[in-house]
Amino acid sequence: MVDDTDKYLRDLASGHPAIRDKATHELWGLWHKQAGQRAEERLMDGVRLIETRSLDKAEKLFLNLVADYPDFPEGHNKLATVFYLNGKFIDSIKECRSSLTLNPNHFGAWNGLGMCLYNLGKYNEAIESFQKALQIQPHSTGNRQLIARCRGKLN
Numbered sequence: 001m002v003d004d005t006d007k008y009l010r011d012l013a014s015g016h017p018a019i020r021d022k023a024t025h026e027l028w029g030l031w032h033k034q035a036g037q038r039a040e041e042r043l044m045d046g047v048r049l050i051e052t053r054s055l056d057k058a059e060k061l062f063l064n065l066v067a068d069y070p071d072f073p074e075g076h077n078k079l080a081t082v083f084y085l086n087g088k089f090i091d092s093i094k095e096c097r098s099s100l101t102l103n104p105n106h107f108g109a110w111n112g113l114g115m116c117l118y119n120l121g122k123y124n125e126a127i128e129s130f131q132k133a134l135q136i137q138p139h140s141t142g143n144r145q146l147i148a149r150c151r152g153k154l155n
Contacts, residue, residue, distance in 0.1 A: 005030055009105055011027070012137050020139055031103070039065065046078055058082045066095075073103035080112050089116040097114035107136040114146060124148040 002065050004026065011023035032040050049058035069075050080095035085155035096113035099106050114129030127150045130143045137143065 003030065005105075009136065012107075013139070017139075020137075024137070028108075031074045031106070034074060035069045039069045039072055039075065043074060043078060045107075046082075050078075050082060055082055055086055059086065066098075073099045073101060073106055073109070076102070077106060077109045077112065080109065080116075084112060084116060089119050092116045105136055107133045107140070110136070111143060111146075114143075118146065118150060121153075123153045126150050 008023040009022045009029045009031070011019050012027075014020050014023070017130070032043055043062065046058045046061040046065065049055070049061060059082045061077070062075060062082055065075045066072065066079055076086045076095045076099040080092045080099065083089070083092035083095060093113060096116065097110040100113070103109070110129050110133035114126045114133065117123075117126035117129060125148050130147045133143045134140055134147075
């Protein structure tokens with residue numbers, strides 16, 4: 001299987017929305033598969049738990065997943081998501097950073113880190129995180145809006 005990560009990362013800067021959308025979708029797919037089929041199945045089980053708002057069960061599943069697959073960036077990212085949804089921003093920050101140590105191009109983890117910092121009132125740090133996400137996904141209007149929101153809080 002060919003890993004087209006670099007191509008998709010370049011495509012995120014394309015002037016064509018369809019190319020950017022495809023690249024985003026493909027990167028998420030690659031990131032979900034990084035630790036193998038069994039880890040991906042467990043990851044998707046956890047995603048379904050999040051979707052049904054079974055957050056305590058999802059948290060337990062993702063804690064076990066990262067224990068079994070400590071080098072799986074997406075496992076850490078999904079655990080960060082559950083922590084965020086449960087208002088555990090410090091724990092979420094730790095997991096975002098774990099994900100980013102393993103995959104510095106994970107725009108979702110940069111965004112999640114920024115969201116946690118925003119919720120903790122650390123607006124300058126949040127801006128830095130959203131800017132990192134923008135370096136990877138330069139056409140992300142969501143990150144631009146979040147930067148503006150942080151700047152509004154600083155004024």
